[in-house]
């Protein structure tokens with residue numbers, strides 16, 4: 001089984017947490033969207049949305065995060081390990097609710113403009129270069145290019161950012177109320193609903209917004225401390241984003257983009 005993912009990608013983190021929690025072995029393939037690796041024809045040819053994660057088991061390829069997690073559950077049940085069961089309706093409802101919040105505009109609006117504009121310009125150049133190399137994929141590359149320009153436009157619209165923030169606040173308020181009653185999001189047991197929520201909280205922390213969104217909600221704050229102690233969290237997220245490593249990962253990616261841009265090597 002192959003997983004195409006990146007440690008920065010929030011949906012990739014959800015799938016990797018599920019794989020770790022269920023104890024499923026897989027081959028890990030890093031595809032960094034910030035350096036435009038998702039636009040390489042070898043990856044883009046099988047996934048013309050260029051989005052991560054992608055899960056492949058033989059000829060079976062899945063692109064949707066929730067579908068991948070449900071497939072992982074089926075594998076775990078067929079292997080019959082310790083914690084192997086299907087998600088209840090309540091768990092699936094929470095999974096869908098969390099997946100409805102798109103972190104894209106919220107994240108980009110908190111990245112300093114200087115970095116955001118350079119990366120966006122770099123990615124557009126990468127798309128143009130890949131389009132010239134693989135003309136048979138030109139129409140799909142063209143869609144990605146259009147998407148990149150639209151993202152920039154939408155980031156200039158305060159309404160878009162306001163809606164994204166309001167959506168996150170509604171979600172967190174609902175989570176806060178639920179965690180007053182139960183230890184985990186969908187009851188007294190850890191579930192795939194928690195797997196979906198942990199990367200959202202980790203993203204908030206990565207953007208230095210913990211005080212505003214987490215510390216101000218005591219039940220989430222307590223839950224977050226516990227979640228960070230799980231081995232799956234440490235392996236999938238903590239390892240990349242704790243202490244100095246957080247800067248190492250970011251600086252490495254930024255240097256790659258700057259260097260390639262200076263050399264005009266896309």
Ligand SMILES: N[C@@H](CCC(=O)N[C@@H](CS)C(=O)NCC(=O)O)C(=O)O
Nearest residue numbers: 009010011033050051052063064065
């Ligand atoms: N297929 C995914 C989409 C996941 C997604 O939006 N991935 C982001 C990273 S978390 C991505 O790959 N963005 C790169 C791009 O759009 O080019 C789903 O479950 O909805």
